[in-house]
Amino acid sequence: MSDQHFDFDQIVIGSGFGGSVSALRLSEKGYNVLILEKGLRREDHDFPTTNLDTKNYLWMPELGFKGTMQFTFTSKTTILHGVGVTNRMVWWILQGKSSAIKTYV
Known part of the structure; x- marks a missing residue:
């Protein structure tokens, strides 16, 4: 198991039109954002x-x-x-x- 530590302020599920815009706006405000996507x-x-x-x-x-x-x-x-x-x-x-x-x- 990895010892890596990840720290995110916000997690956005899905990078569709709504998710990608939300992630952009949050990151523009200085939040550390993780986007999770299903599929390949x-x-x-x-x-x-x-x-x-x-x-x-x-x-x-x-x-x-x-x-x-x-x-x-x-x-x-x-x-x-x-x-x-x-x-x-x-x-x-x-x-x-x-x-x-x-x-x-």
Whole structure:
């Protein structure tokens, strides 16, 4: 076990649009912020070219699926949302764009 000690003022869970902005604002105010993210960091070649490639599209690690999208079920609704550092909405928007733009984002 590591003897490293970490000290954070705030912990933000999820780096989506809300989480990343919250972490930015807290760090701008001088807080030491940790962002926790579920899923894997992805590169262009990690994304499936179709949602029919369910093993690489859906996040269901208990079945060996390590994709970028996860279903969350509640009593009144079903939510399909992204998982991981590379936001799926940004990825969809960048389809067909130059690699320079993708690298910047």
